[in-house]
Amino acid sequence: MIGAIIALIGSIFLLLGALGLLRMPDVYNRMQAGTKSTTLGSMLFLIGAALYISKGQIWSRVILLILFIVFTNPISSHALARAAHKIKIPMAEETVKDDLTEDE
Amino acid sequence: MANTIYNLAGIIALLALLLAFVRMLKGPSAVDRIVALDSMTIIAVSVIVFLSLRLGRIIYLDVALVYALISFIGVIVIARYFERGL
Amino acid sequence: MKNFKHSIILFIILMVIWILLTSWETQELIAGLITSFLIAILTYRLEPVLAAINLTPKALLYSIAYIFVFAKELILSNLDVARRVLTPSLPLKPGIVKVNTKLKSKIGKLVLANSITLTPGTLTAEVKNGNLYIHWIDIKEEDVAGATQEIVAKFEKYLEVIFG
Amino acid sequence: MVKKLFSLIILALLVIMLLPLMTDFAPFAELSRVAEKYVQKGPAEVGGQNLVTSVIVTYRGLDTLGEIAVLFIATAGIGFLLGKSSGKHKRSEASQLVNTGTAFLLPIILLFGVFIFLHGHLTPGGGFQGGVVIASGILLFVLANADSQISSNLLHWIEDLSGAFYVIIGLLGLILAGGFLDNSILPLGQFGKLISAGAIPLIYTLIGLKVGAELVGILNNMQRSQ
Numbered sequence: 001m002i003g004a005i006i007a008l009i010g011s012i013f014l015l016l017g018a019l020g021l022l023r024m025p026d027v028y029n030r031m032q033a034g035t036k037s038t039t040l041g042s043m044l045f046l047i048g049a050a051l052y053i054s055k056g057q058i059w060s061r062v063i064l065l066i067l068f069i070v071f072t073n074p075i076s077s078h079a080l081a082r083a084a085h086k087i088k089i090p091m092a093e094e095t096v097k098d099d100l101t102e103d104e
Numbered sequence: 105m106a107n108t109i110y111n112l113a114g115i116i117a118l119l120a121l122l123l124a125f126v127r128m129l130k131g132p133s134a135v136d137r138i139v140a141l142d143s144m145t146i147i148a149v150s151v152i153v154f155l156s157l158r159l160g161r162i163i164y165l166d167v168a169l170v171y172a173l174i175s176f177i178g179v180i181v182i183a184r185y186f187e188r189g190l
Numbered sequence: 191m192k193n194f195k196h197s198i199i200l201f202i203i204l205m206v207i208w209i210l211l212t213s214w215e216t217q218e219l220i221a222g223l224i225t226s227f228l229i230a231i232l233t234y235r236l237e238p239v240l241a242a243i244n245l246t247p248k249a250l251l252y253s254i255a256y257i258f259v260f261a262k263e264l265i266l267s268n269l270d271v272a273r274r275v276l277t278p279s280l281p282l283k284p285g286i287v288k289v290n291t292k293l294k295s296k297i298g299k300l301v302l303a304n305s306i307t308l309t310p311g312t313l314t315a316e317v318k319n320g321n322l323y324i325h326w327i328d329i330k331e332e333d334v335a336g337a338t339q340e341i342v343a344k345f346e347k348y349l350e351v352i353f354g
Numbered sequence: 355m356v357k358k359l360f361s362l363i364i365l366a367l368l369v370i371m372l373l374p375l376m377t378d379f380a381p382f383a384e385l386s387r388v389a390e391k392y393v394q395k396g397p398a399e400v401g402g403q404n405l406v407t408s409v410i411v412t413y414r415g416l417d418t419l420g421e422i423a424v425l426f427i428a429t430a431g432i433g434f435l436l437g438k439s440s441g442k443h444k445r446s447e448a449s450q451l452v453n454t455g456t457a458f459l460l461p462i463i464l465l466f467g468v469f470i471f472l473h474g475h476l477t478p479g480g481g482f483q484g485g486v487v488i489a490s491g492i493l494l495f496v497l498a499n500a501d502s503q504i505s506s507n508l509l510h511w512i513e514d515l516s517g518a519f520y521v522i523i524g525l526l527g528l529i530l531a532g533g534f535l536d537n538s539i540l541p542l543g544q545f546g547k548l549i550s551a552g553a554i555p556l557i558y559t560l561i562g563l564k565v566g567a568e569l570v571g572i573l574n575n576m577q578r579s580q
Contacts, residue, residue, distance in 0.1 A: 004109035007154070011116035013268055014147055018123035020275045021143060027135050028325045029284055030127070032313050033271050034143040039308060040268045042150040045117060049154040052110065058157065060210040061165040065153065068172055069146060074307035074314075075300075075455045076142055076179040081315045081325060082449050083186035084135040085286075097285030097332060100316055100323040166470070166477050170487065173463065177494050180452060184497050188446050204465050211469050225468045229461050239457045296454040303451050317450045 007048025013041030026092035027084050035077040042069055114154055121147045138182050145175035196238030201230040203240075242295030242353050249352050256348040260305055263344075267310040274327070285329050289338040290321050292346060298353030305345050312341055419520065422564055426517070429568045433575045445500040456498035463491030471562030472555055481561025488562070489569035496573065504574045509567050516564040523557060 020033025043066050050062040085100060121144055128140035149172045156164035208222035243249075274281060293299050303314040303322060311327035324341060331337045392409055470477075471484030496504070 001106045001109075004106040004113065007113040008109050008116070010150075011113040011120065013272070014120040014150070015116050015123070016268075016272045016275055017143060018120040018127075018147075020271055021124055021127040021140055023275055023280060025280070025282065026284075027133060027139060028313065028315070029282065029327060030136065031139050032311065032325070032327055033275060034124075034139055035313070036264070036267045036308055037271050038143050038146040040264050041120075042146050045113070045150045046153055048110075048113065049150075049157045052157050053160070053162070055162075057213070058162055058165065061169065062153065064207065064210050065149070065165075065169060065172060068169070068176075069149070070308075071304070072172075072176040072455070072459075073142075073146065074304040075451055076176055076183070077139075077307055078303065078314050079180055079183035079449055079452050080135060080139060080142070080186075081313055083183040084133075085315055086187045087135075089133050089135055092282070092284060094282050095284050096329055097287060099288040100286045163477060166479060169466070170470075170483070173466070173487065174490060177490050180494060180497055183452075184448065200461055204461060207462060207465060208469065211466075212473075221472060225465060225472075229464050229468075232464075233461050236460070237457050239454055296450065297458070300451050300454040300458075314451070 003048045003051025005048070006044050006051065010041045010044025010046075010048055013037045014045065017041060025094065027089050028081060028091060031077050031081055035073055039070060039073050042066075110158065114151070114158070117147060117151055117154070121151070135186065138179065142175070142179050145171070145178075149175070192238045192241040193234060196241040197230045197234055199240040199243060199245075200233070201226050204229060237296075239295075239297045242297050244352060252348050252351040256345075256352065259344065259348065260308070263305070263309040267308060270310040281328070283328050284326065286315055286323055286325050287329060287332070287337045288321055288323055288334050289342050290334060291338075291342055292320075293349055293353060295353045298349050301353070302342070302345055302349055306341060309341075416524075418561065419524070422517070422520070422561065422568075425565065425568050426513070429571045429575075432572050447500050448498045453498045456494050460491050460495050463494070464488055467491065467562065467566065471558045481558040482565050484558070484562035485565025485567075485569060488566035489573065492566075492570045493573055504570060506571070506574060509571050509574070512563055513567040513571070516560040516567070520557065520560045520564065523560070 014037065017033055017037025020037065021030050024030040024033055046062050046066055050058050091098065124140045124144045124147065128137045128144065131137055149168050152168040152171065153165060156162060156168070204226035205222055208226060209219070212218040212222065291299065291302060293302055299317060299322075303317060306312050306314050306322070306324060313325040314322055315325045316323040322342070324337070326337075326341075331340050467484045467486075467488035469484075470479040470487055471481045473479060492504070
């Protein structure tokens with residue numbers, strides 16, 4: 001029961017992240033929504049699913065997977081953000097400041 | 105009761121997958137599509153684990169690990185391609 | 191010396207991962223010992239990134255505290271995303287700000303940048319020298335010192351002890 | 355617009371093609387004669403928990419040798435076709451974070467690859483998959499380090515030695531046991547443990563190393579010819 005509720009909360013975060021991907025105005029803001037909510041969302045979703053059959057072998061795999069996602073997801077977002085800025089994907093109209101372009 | 109909530113969670117996760125897919129189709133730039141794809145793979149990994157546990161085929165957990173690994177490397181490859189680093 | 195410390199830490203990490211992947215059986219443990227040892231030797235000449243980790247009791251204590259700080263920020267950032275996405279008018283004031291860090295080691299900068307990416311409204315876009323360029327969804331401080339205080343300080347006081 | 359419409363039509367056709375597969379899918383009620391023999395005799399004769407991978411390297415071991423040979427020829431062909439040109443191609447530096455993250459991840463990916471091919475007889479996986487994971491780890495490393503070099507001497511050594519030992523084990527099976535690549539040259543061990551299924555873990559280790567080395571060789575050739 002607890003597992004089901006945790007999985008549900010996780011899936012709601014996943015959904016909000018995907019909604020953010022759709023609603024945000026430019027690629028950098030989309031990345032923000034995408035990275036954060038898929039990280040926590042998948043963490044909760046995996047924990048909730050693991051609680052369905054609680055077994056040592058499953059927990060160890062799920063923990064490894066969570067650690068891997070928490071470590072690599074920000075790196076891949078960062079690599080994409082850097083690439084997007086390098087090839088000059090335009091930022092949204094609301095943008096007030098860009099120190100990175102100034103320093104280059 | 106718990107089963108219903110689990111099913112609901114699975115359906116919502118699939119809905120999230122669908123929304124990210126819409127962003128991938130819409131673009132507009134190539135980076136947008138890859139950002140959407142990146143989110144989609146993370147959601148898909150979660151769904152693989154969810155299904156393998158729900159259906160009692162825990163042997164497929166290894167598949168999810170490999171998929172997470174390959175998708176990370178894929179995103180790095182594409183990011184490096186964008187910035188002329190290949 | 192640095193390489194040696196790196197290899198020892200790496201060996202321990204690999205062994206823990208092997209045990210998580212397999213089980214406590216003797217056969218598996220022996221296979222894991224051999225594999226981890228071989229990989230630690232094969233990668234001996236690569237950059238010793240893990241050598242920057244401090245192995246003092248204080249550092250250990252701080253790493254445990256850091257996990258909680260990080261978890262709190264991660265949850266806050268998700269609530270922040272949820273609030274922004276669900277507000278019909280989409281409140282935004284995005285931009286890229288420059289901050290600087292006192293951390294010297296590469297792994298320290300990596301953990302800092304990853305933590306920043308997962309905290310409310312910030313995303314590391316570039317790391318150059320001692321500076322981080324951060325995409326901020328809702329800019330509160332425009333100058334370098336203020337932004338550093340706002341974004342970096344809460345993590346840096348822990349990471350300074352852990353990674354030196 | 356036309357392009358988008360076109361891709362949508364292709365997508366729709368794909369869905370129509372795949373839907374009947376999903377709705378009509380019924381697991382085979384009975385096995386074919388060959389499959390039935392494998393299922394009945396396999397666990398006792400071969401001793402591997404994962405029957406599919408066990409069949410691949412024992413009953414069908416010769417085919418697997420042929421597949422590896424095909425991969426080897428492909429590697430050689432790519433090396434021949436691409437040639438060894440320029441070397442002046444300058445790549446842009448990778449992000450410092452990707453660089454550091456890779457230095458940390460590479461040993462872990464290698465460990466995971468070894469895990470996959472050592473457990474080929476127990477879990478889904480095996481030599482080919484493990485080799486691919488190892489090669490992808492090396493690919494990540496090459497991407498993250500703009501000035502990286504792969505030692506092709508070492509690659510050739512790994513490739514040649516693992517290939518040679520693979521054939522030697524096969525011939526040992528011919529001499530000591532029932533036939534080429536018979537896995538019972540080593541004791542079958544306890545079902546479901548790491549050391550079980552005779553020589554299968556050993557054969558998969560060799561296949562994994564060989565496949566990994568060959569795929570890294572392909573990457574190496576491609577990178578050099580740019």
